[in-house]
Amino acid sequence: MTAAPDRLVASLAAYDGPPARLMEVCGTHTASIFRNGIRELLPPGVRLVSGPGCPVCVTSASYIDRCVEAALAPATTLLSFGDMRKVPGASTDLAGAAAQGGDVALMLSPMDSLKLAADHPERTYVIAAVGFETTAPAYALLLDEAVRLGLRNLRLLTSLKTVVPALDWLLANEPGLDGFLAPGHVSVVLGSDAYRPLAEKYHRPFAVAGFDAESILAGVLDLLEQRQAGRHAVHNLYPTAVRPEGNPRAVAAIGRVYEPCDAWWRGLGVIPGSGLRLRPEFAGFAVPFDDAAPDRDETPGCRCGEVIRGRCDPQDCPMFGTACTPRTPIGPCMVSPEGACGIWHRFHGAEGNRA
Amino acid sequence: MSARRDDAIRMVHGAGGQESAALIGELFASRLSNDVLARMEDAAVLPVPGAAGSELAFTTDSFVVTPYRFLGGTIGSLAVCGTVNDLLMMGARPLWLTAAFILEEGLPVADLEEVVDGMARTAREADVRIVAGDTKVIGARAGTPGLYITTSGLGVREPGRPAPSAACARPGDVLLVSGPVGDHHACILAARSGMDLPVPSDCAPLVGPVDALLASGVDVRAMRDVTRGGLATISGEIAASSRCGLLFDEASIPVRPEVRALCDLLGLDPMVMGCEGRFVAVVPAADEEKALAALRSHPLSAGAVRVGCFEERPGVRMRTALGTTRFVEALSGEGLPRIC
Numbered sequence: 001m002t003a004a005p006d007r008l009v010a011s012l013a014a015y016d017g018p019p020a021r022l023m024e025v026c027g028t029h030t031a032s033i034f035r036n037g038i039r040e041l042l043p044p045g046v047r048l049v050s051g052p053g054c055p056v057c058v059t060s061a062s063y064i065d066r067c068v069e070a071a072l073a074p075a076t077t078l079l080s081f082g083d084m085r086k087v088p089g090a091s092t093d094l095a096g097a098a099a100q101g102g103d104v105a106l107m108l109s110p111m112d113s114l115k116l117a118a119d120h121p122e123r124t125y126v127i128a129a130v131g132f133e134t135t136a137p138a139y140a141l142l143l144d145e146a147v148r149l150g151l152r153n154l155r156l157l158t159s160l161k162t163v164v165p166a167l168d169w170l171l172a173n174e175p176g177l178d179g180f181l182a183p184g185h186v187s188v189v190l191g192s193d194a195y196r197p198l199a200e201k202y203h204r205p206f207a208v209a210g211f212d213a214e215s216i217l218a219g220v221l222d223l224l225e226q227r228q229a230g231r232h233a234v235h236n237l238y239p240t241a242v243r244p245e246g247n248p249r250a251v252a253a254i255g256r257v258y259e260p261c262d263a264w265w266r267g268l269g270v271i272p273g274s275g276l277r278l279r280p281e282f283a284g285f286a287v288p289f290d291d292a293a294p295d296r297d298e299t300p301g302c303r304c305g306e307v308i309r310g311r312c313d314p315q316d317c318p319m320f321g322t323a324c325t326p327r328t329p330i331g332p333c334m335v336s337p338e339g340a341c342g343i344w345h346r347f348h349g350a351e352g353n354r355a
Numbered sequence: 356m357s358a359r360r361d362d363a364i365r366m367v368h369g370a371g372g373q374e375s376a377a378l379i380g381e382l383f384a385s386r387l388s389n390d391v392l393a394r395m396e397d398a399a400v401l402p403v404p405g406a407a408g409s410e411l412a413f414t415t416d417s418f419v420v421t422p423y424r425f426l427g428g429t430i431g432s433l434a435v436c437g438t439v440n441d442l443l444m445m446g447a448r449p450l451w452l453t454a455a456f457i458l459e460e461g462l463p464v465a466d467l468e469e470v471v472d473g474m475a476r477t478a479r480e481a482d483v484r485i486v487a488g489d490t491k492v493i494g495a496r497a498g499t500p501g502l503y504i505t506t507s508g509l510g511v512r513e514p515g516r517p518a519p520s521a522a523c524a525r526p527g528d529v530l531l532v533s534g535p536v537g538d539h540h541a542c543i544l545a546a547r548s549g550m551d552l553p554v555p556s557d558c559a560p561l562v563g564p565v566d567a568l569l570a571s572g573v574d575v576r577a578m579r580d581v582t583r584g585g586l587a588t589i590s591g592e593i594a595a596s597s598r599c600g601l602l603f604d605e606a607s608i609p610v611r612p613e614v615r616a617l618c619d620l621l622g623l624d625p626m627v628m629g630c631e632g633r634f635v636a637v638v639p640a641a642d643e644e645k646a647l648a649a650l651r652s653h654p655l656s657a658g659a660v661r662v663g664c665f666e667e668r669p670g671v672r673m674r675t676a677l678g679t680t681r682f683v684e685a686l687s688g689e690g691l692p693r694i695c
Contacts, residue, residue, distance in 0.1 A: 036675050036676070036679065037679025041677065041679060098366075099364075108621070213676065327377075338622075345684075346682070346684045348682060349682045
């Protein structure tokens, strides 16, 4: 252990301000907090709760159903990221669609689809375009290439979401959140200034942090110091990757291809302006899907919706570690490597207690 | 239950993690079990009728890796290493192998030659002979034609040799690993996704390192080769078989920087990444230095280090670099299909 984390651990232990519930918005932060055992280092009265920043966790069941349908269609391949495979839809998941003979292929990058589509013009390639502002620019660049190459057999089945409207909704509905560890990757695209209007409107501090233990410790400490001093600034503690203005080219690429729409967040409901849909001029690439359509009710007893708004911990759910495990996930938060329930289970065990 | 009767087999059932263990335990073991199979070791150790003292070690393994050629080996060298290493882990000297080939229609003969040449070379390195074989050809399937190899191996454990078993770790014992973990997994993953990763597979027969360790006079309680499931899963299985717990020390886990970077990029955990030329050994704490010196005397295990110690409290945990503690889960899900 280097000296810097040592000092941060000591400063955290010495915190004597008011109690605080801080939300880490992004699943990658949640995973790192658990991998490094950072909750053990929090002073009494300070809690970290997980937010809605795992794209897989907030994707609606009806979207999964639409993906399964695409995978089972003739001469069609569904391309998805690996963590989508086990997200339950109404009747089955993508792994189940593959077992039924559907063509489901994993992609490491959306760009993988270009060669496939060019090599197999007789097949249609449907890309499960899920994610936040971090992945949206890649789909925009993909469509640029598809247009340039004249590919007619690529489609996007889009359920992209945007973080700032979701945080706005959370702050309006969850008054008990005292500060936010802003998502690192999203901030690379949006810039740290993107959170200033929220910090002003709701008087809550934001800290943009990277993903290693030291960066997260520094972020938590910054939020606590701001809270103690009654400040609500946006501090960028990840300046090597995040600029105040973000990445204007990536933001422009999103705007060129996508327009905002209302979107359904699994466990939360419809959040106005929190989705992205292809602009009319790209309609030829779109698999029709209404991302704002009300979803079916969650499985009775599943508390994923409360977990991702910071109301309860995964272990407070009666199904956690019993009916719902990483091998037999019921709620989406147990499926994804970035989902809060899956992370708790992996690093704290089936009882959700500390190791 | 991971595989109900109305389910179909999924790729995850072959990934070597919790789902594979459930399939083996609930479907195979419940139907086929006997006192030898029930030990669930890397190889069965059997008495030789009429020869007091010596024991036979017997095992089998199938290889379905894609691509069948990769940096540092082929499916042929892998098929020898996997079976030889399983015999070695029981303290046996590998002697004879059989090889059964399933070839897909359209497989280039030049590729098959390369694979079999690799097998022959690795068998010479491991000082084993391939003494029987079988060949079948099946119709072309979608994609590039490939091949599958099943090898079975027979070895002898001579009287007086240590008899390591996954059930013999005790609280206080230390866990050693013979070198950096995850190289083979990362190499295959990079090859499959067209990434340029300058890390060859660690695929190797472990005859030399195991001989060095056993010859050092150390009381070797258990050995396992770190294949599918990786360090976390394999070591966790030793802890579970031995009815004790295990505490890893995060700072000591050897992972090459290139492999670490690939894992960070793809969200993988090196603790569950497979190897084909690494093994763990459990020795009493008092023997640690002697065991490490013996391992480090051989080039294939020059990077041997202690990564954890066994304790009374059940479960597998990690002491993090910050001094905090968390659970270490066995591989769950696919990780990466078909790495061996």
